[in-house]
Amino acid sequence: MMEIPYSLILACEALSKTFIKTCQTLLLHICNCIISRQAVEHGWDFPRATLLTVLILRGPRRLTSSFLEWKGNSMASVLSRRLGKRSLLGARVLGPPGAAPPSEPQTELLEGAAPQPFVASKDPSCQEQPKEVLKAPGTSGPQLVAFHPGQKVCVRYGGQESTGLVERHSWAEDKVTVWLLDQKLQICCKAEEVWLAEPPGRSPRVPPPEQGTQAPAYRPVSRNIDVPKRRSDAVEMDEMMAAMVLTSLSCSPVVQSPPGGEANFSASRTACDPWKESGDVSDSGSSTTSGHWSGSSGVSTPSPPHPQASPKYLGDAFGSPQTDNGFETDPDAFLLDEPAPRKRKNSVKVMYKCLWPSCGKVLRSIVGIKRHVKALHLGDSVDSDQFKREEDFYYTEVQMKGEAAAAGGPTADPAPTPSVTSPPLTILPPPPPPKAQSSGPDHPGLESYLPSGALSKSAPGSFWHIQADHAYQALPPFQIPVSPHIYTSISWAAAPSSASTLSPVRSRSLSFSEPQQPPPAMKSHLIVTSPPRAQSTTRKARGEAKKCRKVYGIEHRDQWCTACRWKKACQRFLD
């Protein structure tokens, strides 16, 4: 089930601290990417990759059977909890399903113990290891060292020991090409004939077998898989090497079996971007390990990252040493814990929130949030596309309740309708009062939920009504006034009485019963324009036009327009 190239595991064993650091960085990105749905879609093999991540960051010895039997969620938590460890050397892959995890973590080895022979298990998950790694049966090999180009080694040549520099180390053939300093020639010999030129105070040879954990079931490590001492700083593993691991990581061993030249981390390898090469989450991904995702909820359905996953993850990965008691799962731990994608209610708006610690910015679009994360938080690292899509990891969806609805009190129409159709025909009566709480002293109907001056709350400028102020004998602009009181509006009939009280802005036409005035009504056709928003919350702004009162004076009240007389909005002198 876990298709981890064995060589890779072994390779992980051989990593220097520097390399580990590099891997941590890179693998973080891997995991981040993997976890994201895109990664899945692009064929990343999450289990394998994460396993490797764990291997590298924590040390393979922690790979208990339970771990190997991981399914989906638990792995997530494993990752989140375990990534803090980064011990490599002396780690073991523990074995057969059912085997108990090693009771004793060997963390200490990390800090200076001698390298451990690598022990692998017969776990089915390892069955697909590349052959060249699987073959070696002997644990007794003198030396399990990976030779790196440039490394100073001793070699038995011509019956004597000579020193030389490693040219390359082919794991596949178990051969090491060494440039002999003495003879100034290049030889190719078996790996076991070569050993590291000893840096002072260090033994090139394999340390004593690891205590205890070596159950019979464990498949011994091939001795041509070299496990250099952790402190073998002779060759600094650089990022390129990390990249190579990651490159391998992104490919199924079945499809791409790591050739020996690759496994030995030959420096001749170009230092090209591994993600581009084979692992770019966004573009390729060579193979998927089928079935690994099947257990998790995230397979086929979009699943946004767990809100807290990233910070947690980061924190764990780089920080805290933690007690290491196996791979128990942590329910809230990781991304894949996320259940099925949330359903969105119609009234709920989905926003995207930045998860970067103490940021919390919320944006409306994915693009926006990605840009934000990238620009503000990932800024330095994103210059290379290496880490592209990492930003996927640092935001999450949040759902916002409709703001308008929240403010609108009892209104039942929270849905804003920003678009307005052609004004003259747009008569949108509000929905009928949800409940007749208008009973009692209140007016029946609308007024109960349209408190004075509060129209815009229920309909925030999104729709408005055209009304002929019936009561004041106004005419709808598009009416042909047959008689002052005879007009019909198509939609008017639908909401005859309510509209007049609803309209925040009214279109007025001159009352035909008031003969004396020229028709400003003509322009009022289009006065039906958008309501002034600022005013919508209060009563209508006082118009500048003179009103009947002013024109005729209070003493000629009889000449006022009806509306004025009734203390309503003047119908004659429109604003």
Next chain:
DNA sequence: ATTGCCGGGCG
């Protein structure tokens, strides 16, 4: 204080 007019009552 004046003016415009909304909200609402009454017949």
Next chain:
DNA sequence: CGCCCGGCAAT
């Protein structure tokens, strides 16, 4: 629905 007015907000 027509008519009226209390009361508020803008002026």
